Amino acid sequence: MTSPQTNAKISFQNVSRRYGEGDRSFLALDRLSLDIADGEFVTVVGPSGCGKSTAMNIAAGLTDVSDGRVLVDGKSVVGPGPERGVIFQQYALFPWLTVRQNVEFGLRIKGTSAAERRRISDHFISLVGLTDFADALPKTLSGGMKQRCAIARAYAVNPTILLMDEPFGALDALTRVGMQDQLLDTWTRERRTVIFITHDVDEAVYLANRVIVMAARPGRLHKIIPVDLPYPRTEEMRLSPEFAEIRNQVWHAVYHQKPHVDLHIQEEEPLT
Amino acid sequence: MSDVAVDNQGAGSRSIADWPPIILNLVAFVFGLAVWWAITAAQLVILPGPAAVFQRAIELIANGQLPLDIVSSLQRVLTGFILGVALAVPVGFLMGWYRVARALIEPYVQFFRMIPPLAVIPLAIVTLGIDEAPKIFVIFLASFLSCVVATYQGVISVDRTLINAARVLGATDRVIFPRVIIPASIPFILVGVRIGLGSAWATVVAAELIAAQSGLGFRMQQAQLYYDLPTIFVSLIAIGILGLVMDRFLQAAERRLTQWQERV
Numbered sequence: 001m002t003s004p005q006t007n008a009k010i011s012f013q014n015v016s017r018r019y020g021e022g023d024r025s026f027l028a029l030d031r032l033s034l035d036i037a038d039g040e041f042v043t044v045v046g047p048s049g050c051g052k053s054t055a056m057n058i059a060a061g062l063t064d065v066s067d068g069r070v071l072v073d074g075k076s077v078v079g080p081g082p083e084r085g086v087i088f089q090q091y092a093l094f095p096w097l098t099v100r101q102n103v104e105f106g107l108r109i110k111g112t113s114a115a116e117r118r119r120i121s122d123h124f125i126s127l128v129g130l131t132d133f134a135d136a137l138p139k140t141l142s143g144g145m146k147q148r149c150a151i152a153r154a155y156a157v158n159p160t161i162l163l164m165d166e167p168f169g170a171l172d173a174l175t176r177v178g179m180q181d182q183l184l185d186t187w188t189r190e191r192r193t194v195i196f197i198t199h200d201v202d203e204a205v206y207l208a209n210r211v212i213v214m215a216a217r218p219g220r221l222h223k224i225i226p227v228d229l230p231y232p233r234t235e236e237m238r239l240s241p242e243f244a245e246i247r248n249q250v251w252h253a254v255y256h257q258k259p260h261v262d263l264h265i266q267e268e269e270p271l272t
Numbered sequence: 273m274s275d276v277a278v279d280n281q282g283a284g285s286r287s288i289a290d291w292p293p294i295i296l297n298l299v300a301f302v303f304g305l306a307v308w309w310a311i312t313a314a315q316l317v318i319l320p321g322p323a324a325v326f327q328r329a330i331e332l333i334a335n336g337q338l339p340l341d342i343v344s345s346l347q348r349v350l351t352g353f354i355l356g357v358a359l360a361v362p363v364g365f366l367m368g369w370y371r372v373a374r375a376l377i378e379p380y381v382q383f384f385r386m387i388p389p390l391a392v393i394p395l396a397i398v399t400l401g402i403d404e405a406p407k408i409f410v411i412f413l414a415s416f417l418s419c420v421v422a423t424y425q426g427v428i429s430v431d432r433t434l435i436n437a438a439r440v441l442g443a444t445d446r447v448i449f450p451r452v453i454i455p456a457s458i459p460f461i462l463v464g465v466r467i468g469l470g471s472a473w474a475t476v477v478a479a480e481l482i483a484a485q486s487g488l489g490f491r492m493q494q495a496q497l498y499y500d501l502p503t504i505f506v507s508l509i510a511i512g513i514l515g516l517v518m519d520r521f522l523q524a525a526e527r528r529l530t531q532w533q534e535r536v
Contacts, residue, residue: 060440082442085441094452094455096456096532105441105451139532139534157442
């Protein structure tokens, strides 16, 4: 079988995921096809059940596809890999390790020398502004600090792709805005390809090169909205008419989705 | 009006609620002693008073019998307990980590958990003789059963996201087990160890009551024959104090090993 050539960093090719079996099964993701370029920052928004987390878990290698495939650098994804870093909504820091030990976790597995580990962890801990907390346990950190530590941990193994599943979802609005600026700052300095899932339309527009809007039941691609605003993004930009215009488009795409017509026919037929 | 309210909470009239707990503990202890003394001194019940028991304790310590009993009881408890925990932890991990192992082992664990360890004593004596072996076996069984369930619970309740987080950082099962599963289940294991020690201690005394030539349980059994109430009291108090001391040690170990936990 020859694979269609693609220059994309990440390429979803007709990816479907079905959960359960027989009558009780449901289609979490229906034939998603999407190419993401190297160094691109893509945000994914959509109602719950639109399959955005499923898509991300498939790209991370934590969930198998039912059909189709995901290519990373032209190679099919089978299981997690060090070139894809993942940041979870619940931070998922190891609570028994200090900030530094968390950041060094992946390096330790790789067998990086202690001196090199130290150098790398120092760099990324300072990049996320946690130098003063390097030896603190996660329980002493605030939610925002925990997520910064998780970001440093993901960066430390030097992935080319960052997959972020509602990373700021558990933070309060003020902290969230600060985290967005810091993430963009980090991303500008350490450019990676990012897929960022969120349910916050503002956040989606503020961060992204492109906003991917998904629809639910079954989870599928609905619309791709490019964000033609330059980086670095600023507060003025956030309040600008251009931003508002894109925001409206995304909002409309998310909240005024037409029901999926053929699915309704399929569901209703057995009843009549 | 408000002045009065402030005064009430001020330093002037300190209520009992402000006393440090250790003082309250001491008050309760002295009070209990006083009640015991009063009841026995008034001859409301035919029991030895604090003075008689204290005097007997001194005698038993002086002639070396109490230390000897304590040593033999502790030896049995610790041998059985350490063997039980040493087997329970790997078996619990096995059950939590491998579905097959769980399905094979769990029915036995659940079944034997329903049998009080003491009920096994008659069988143990018949098959293992009357020396140390049956007693250690019963204690081993008691601590194994309570610890294995806790370890197993600990492993199956490890947060999936932590495992996924390790996996995406490049960890294989071989790495995840020692670096994620074991540390994450330590709090559960320690709870199991504490329960295990409690049941081991309860079991040793009962086992000695039935068949032994030394130990605190045996001493009480002997004292019962001679209507020697002070010795029974001394033994009971020693059992309580030793259990308390061991539990405190484990509590301190628990605090040290799980200081990373968020406590609500």
